[in-house]
Amino acid sequence: MKNIHVIFDSSIISPSPIRIGILSIESISGRGTRFRFVFDEEWLAKYSSIILDPYTMSENYSDKLTFSFIKDSFPDRWGQTLIIRKLSRKAEKEGMRARLTSDLDFLLGVDDFTRKGSIRFCDEAGTFLSDDETSVPPLSRLGEYSEMIADYEKYGANCKWLEDFYSSSSSLGGARPKLNVLDNDGNLWIAKVPSLNDQYDVGGWEEVAAILAQKAGIDVADTMVIKHGNGHHTLLSKRFDREGTNRLHMASLASFTRKESNSASFLDIAEIISRYSAKPDYDLKELYKRLVFSAFINNTDNHLHNHAFLLTRKGFALSPAYDMNPSIYGRDSVLMIDEGIHHFDISSIRETAPYYDLSANDATEIIDKTEEVVSTWKNEAINLGIRKDEISLMRSAFSLRCS
Numbered sequence: 444m445k446n447i448h449v450i451f452d453s454s455i456i457s458p459s460p461i462r463i464g465i466l467s468i469e470s471i472s473g474r475g476t477r478f479r480f481v482f483d484e485e486w487l488a489k490y491s492s493i494i495l496d497p498y499t500m501s502e503n504y505s506d507k508l509t510f511s512f513i514k515d516s517f518p519d520r521w522g523q524t525l526i527i528r529k530l531s532r533k534a535e536k537e538g539m540r541a542r543l544t545s546d547l548d549f550l551l552g553v554d555d556f557t558r559k560g561s562i563r564f565c566d567e568a569g570t571f572l573s574d575d576e577t578s579v580p581p582l583s584r585l586g587e588y589s590e591m592i593a594d595y596e597k598y599g600a601n602c603k604w605l606e607d608f609y610s611s612s613s614s615l616g617g618a619r620p621k622l623n624v625l626d627n628d629g630n631l632w633i634a635k636v637p638s639l640n641d642q643y644d645v646g647g648w649e650e651v652a653a654i655l656a657q658k659a660g661i662d663v664a665d666t667m668v669i670k671h672g673n674g675h676h677t678l679l680s681k682r683f684d685r686e687g688t689n690r691l692h693m694a695s696l697a698s699f700t701r702k703e704s705n706s707a708s709f710l711d712i713a714e715i716i717s718r719y720s721a722k723p724d725y726d727l728k729e730l731y732k733r734l735v736f737s738a739f740i741n742n743t744d745n746h747l748h749n750h751a752f753l754l755t756r757k758g759f760a761l762s763p764a765y766d767m768n769p770s771i772y773g774r775d776s777v778l779m780i781d782e783g784i785h786h787f788d789i790s791s792i793r794e795t796a797p798y799y800d801l802s803a804n805d806a807t808e809i810i811d812k813t814e815e816v817v818s819t820w821k822n823e824a825i826n827l828g829i830r831k832d833e834i835s836l837m838r839s840a841f842s843l844r845c846s
Contacts, residue, residue, distance in 0.1 A: 511698035692754035704746035708779035721758030769840035
C-alpha cells in the first residue's frame, strides 16, 4: 500500500501547510487498484468549514481516483498527453513495454511548483512530490521554448526537447500547446503558443475577446500578447491562483457539480453559486454577464473546467473569467443555456435571467451593453494587428444580434 499526504498550502488559511488527509493506494490481486481517502481529525476539527468539494466525506473508498478536489489537480488533454509520452519514452529507454497510464500517473506526474491551486502532495517523509522550483523558464526564453514545443508537435515522444519543457507544461489543461513562464517579478503566467495546426491566430483572437470582456464589465484574468514572425500571437494569461509566491485554492465548477460538461448547464453553475459563494448576488450577475458575452462572441467551448471558484478570506468567489475564445464552428454551447438548450440564442438567455436573481430590466441592460461593446470587435482586431483576411474569416463569430 502506498500513502500520499494531501496538503493544503495557502497563507489565506494558515501561514504553514496543513495536512488535509491521507490518500492510500492499494493494488489488490484480481481486483485492480483501490483508493481510500481519510481526512485528518485536525483538519475536520479546525477547517471543516472549508468545503473542498460537496462530495468527499470524512472517509471514502473508490476503485477510481474520483475524489473531486483531488481530481481537480489532474492536467487536461495537453498535460496528460505530455505525461503519457514521457512515460512511454522512459519505458523505451529502459527496454520495457509501455504500460497503460493510470490516474495516479496523471496526479503525480504534474510539476508541483506549477500545480494549480493550493492542493499539494508529499510522501511519508514530508517531501513534496515532483517539486522543482527551477522548472519554469523566464519570460525572456519564451521564443526558445516555443520552438521546442513546435518540435514536440512534429515528433511527439521522440522530440529531443521533451524533458526541457515537460515540467513547465505538465500542469496545464486544454488541447493546445502551452507552458508556464515567470516574469521579472516572479509572477507565473500561462503562455499559449501558436500550434502548427492552427488555421487562424487563436492567441490573437483570445486577446480580442479578453479586451472586449473587460470593456463589457466582466472580471477577466490579466492578459497580454507577443507577436510571432508568422503574424500569430502567443497569449499570456497571468495565473490568478497565485499572489506572488502564495498559492490560492482554486476549485473548478466540474468538481462542485460532478457532471460532464455536455450534460451540465449555466443554471447548474448558478445553483452552485447560490449555495457556496460568499457573495452570491455579485457572482450570479457576473455569471450572467459571461453567458451573454459568450453568446455574442460565440464562445462555444465553455465547459465546466473553464469556470472556477477561488477561496478568499471571506469564502468562495467566482474566479476571473478565462479561456474565452470566439469560434466560427457552429453556435452550440458545450454547457446548456437552459434544460435541453445548447444553441446560443439571446431570447433563451433573456428568459433565464430570474435564475440569476436578475430582473428583466437588469437582463436588458447587460445584453444591450454587451452587444454594443462586442460590435467594436473589428476595431480591436485591427488595433492588435490581426490580418484582414482573418477578420473576414471570423466575422460569423460576432454576427449574433438581439433581434
